[in-house]
Amino acid sequence: MSSKKKQSIQTPLAKAKGLGSAHTGTHHWLMQRVTALAVLPLIFWVVYSMFKLQGADYLEFTTWLAQPMNAVLSILFIIAGFYHAVLGNQVIIEDYISCKWFRMTKLIGQKLFFIALAVACIFSILKIAFTAGV
């Protein structure tokens, strides 16, 4: 055993299992609340907008999304909403999937999937905001 490993304060069992405090538990909990607070006032705006945009054609939808207020609020909602969804789904996966490799696959997979979707969505909003009506 090297001298470096001897200095660790991990118990032998924790070392063998590769477990230990990751110092991230509270961060997950806190961010779940913070993103919830971020989404909270936006919900009314989203429901109202979705209601108004039901069945909107391309021109109606893009002119709506191109308005600065709508574009900014949409981006904020997408970021906070997807962040909140990722954290929530993570807890559900951790609670209900006991098979280790499947759990890890789903945890990483959902994170990458939602990040990709959110980035594509934000790019789309920006593109419409900067090009619509030009």
Added chain:
Amino acid sequence: MSDKDNSITRPLSPHLQVYRLPMTAKMSISHRITGVLLTIGLVLLAVWMIAAGLGEERYNQVMTLIDTPYTKYVFVAWAFALFYHMGNGIRHMFWDMGCGINQKAACKTGTLVLLFAAVMTYGVWSLSCGCHKDYFNKDQTVEVEGEVNVE
């Protein structure tokens, strides 16, 4: 005593299949279920916006898939899930601050959340397919509805 006898007489932990869930437990699992449903809704919303970013042709393709006569009912159901999850989330935040963590208060606030979700959903329902559906911007919504009805 054999193992079999033991397992029968031993008190069982509240297992889902034999235990009648109290209202607070039903609300707790509903919070998760609505959370998952809202994630699906968020993905649909993102797909809608991405489709618009890809141009008019793609947008129309996606709209023919999404925009059906039943869409408004899905929208109302989505709104209910959203308002339920929102109300219950606020309830959770009060618990985090140490307010109302006892059986009586939890039942009371639970009823309040259900009432809130019901009232808000009724509002969305009456504005999108009920008796007040022409309330906002009459000239605009009538046009949109005409298109929906044709399809």
